[in-house]
Amino acid sequence: MSANAASFISTARALAAVALLSATASTAIAADAASLPAPVAQPAPPLAEAQAPAFAVGEAWTFSYENALEPAKNATYAQSVSSVAADGSPTLNGGAAALDASGNLVKNASGSYQPSDGKLQFPLFVGKSWSASYVYRAGSWAARGEREAKVVAVERVETSAGAFDAFKVEQVVSWSGTEGNRGQGVTRETDWYAPSVGRIVRMEYVDQAAHAASTTTRVELAKFSAPQ
Structure with missing residues (x-):
């Protein structure tokens, strides 16, 4: 096997390993996200103060x-x-x-x-x-x-x-x-x-x-x- 061919195979294996790690990480992140509880809607803040109403024709x-x-x-x-x-x-x-x-x-x-x-x-x-x-x-x-x-x-x-x-x-x-x-x-x-x-x-x-x-x-x- 030539030196160029060996280098090519080594590089391909390295890229495949990186891709596998990335896929594994993405899968883990997605699993973690799926396990998190759904966000809870926050209640509206209580009334603190009310100003006089603004009446409008047609109300x-x-x-x-x-x-x-x-x-x-x-x-x-x-x-x-x-x-x-x-x-x-x-x-x-x-x-x-x-x-x-x-x-x-x-x-x-x-x-x-x-x-x-x-x-x-x-x-x-x-x-x-x-x-x-x-x-x-x-x-x-x-x-x-x-x-x-x-x-x-x-x-x-x-x-x-x-x-x-x-x-x-x-x-x-x-x-x-x-x-x-x-x-x-x-x-x-x-x-x-x-x-x-x-x-x-x-x-x-x-x-x-x-x-x-x-x-x-x-x-x-x-x-x-x-x-x-």
């Missing part, structure tokens, strides 16, 4: 209303944004209802609040508390309300419209009639505000008027649609 919400004392009043009602003022406050259902820029109720078919019902005050974060005063008018009756509210937690809340990450707000309202059939009482309320839809998605409250039976009311989001 729509449907709510279910249940009153334990007067079930004949149980119903669903829909709200859609007809226009948005320069300060961000929306008009709903062609002017039949209105919210302030924070989503607090100013008026609906039942009555009006001056300046608003004050249920929300932004930014929201756990530990925040606030006070709000308002006058509510319904026909010939009027009452003054004094609200104390506090954000106590962030919770995942289930509704007919789905599950939402929400700020849980506990509230107490002391109210007293100032006109008409006066009366007075205390309302204890828990609200869950979901930033993803810009509204309170669940509301539970017990209204206790003096010398009368308490009444429990629940309001829950049943449907939400964004502008098209």
Whole structure:
């Protein structure tokens, strides 16, 4: 065998050995990778703070209303944004209802609040508390309300419209009639505000008027649609 032939055979054997080692290494790496657990999706970070919602024409919400004392009043009602003022406050259902820029109720078919019902005050974060005063008018009756509210937690809340990450707000309202059939009482309320839809998605409250039976009311989001 010539020196050139011997050199060629030696080189070929060396290259074959390298190829075998590379294949073996690749196989081992692939086996190790296959044995590793699949990556786990990380949960979204919890809500830390919510700014005031940005309402848009065409947004729509449907709510279910249940009153334990007067079930004949149980119903669903829909709200859609007809226009948005320069300060961000929306008009709903062609002017039949209105919210302030924070989503607090100013008026609906039942009555009006001056300046608003004050249920929300932004930014929201756990530990925040606030006070709000308002006058509510319904026909010939009027009452003054004094609200104390506090954000106590962030919770995942289930509704007919789905599950939402929400700020849980506990509230107490002391109210007293100032006109008409006066009366007075205390309302204890828990609200869950979901930033993803810009509204309170669940509301539970017990209204206790003096010398009368308490009444429990629940309001829950049943449907939400964004502008098209």
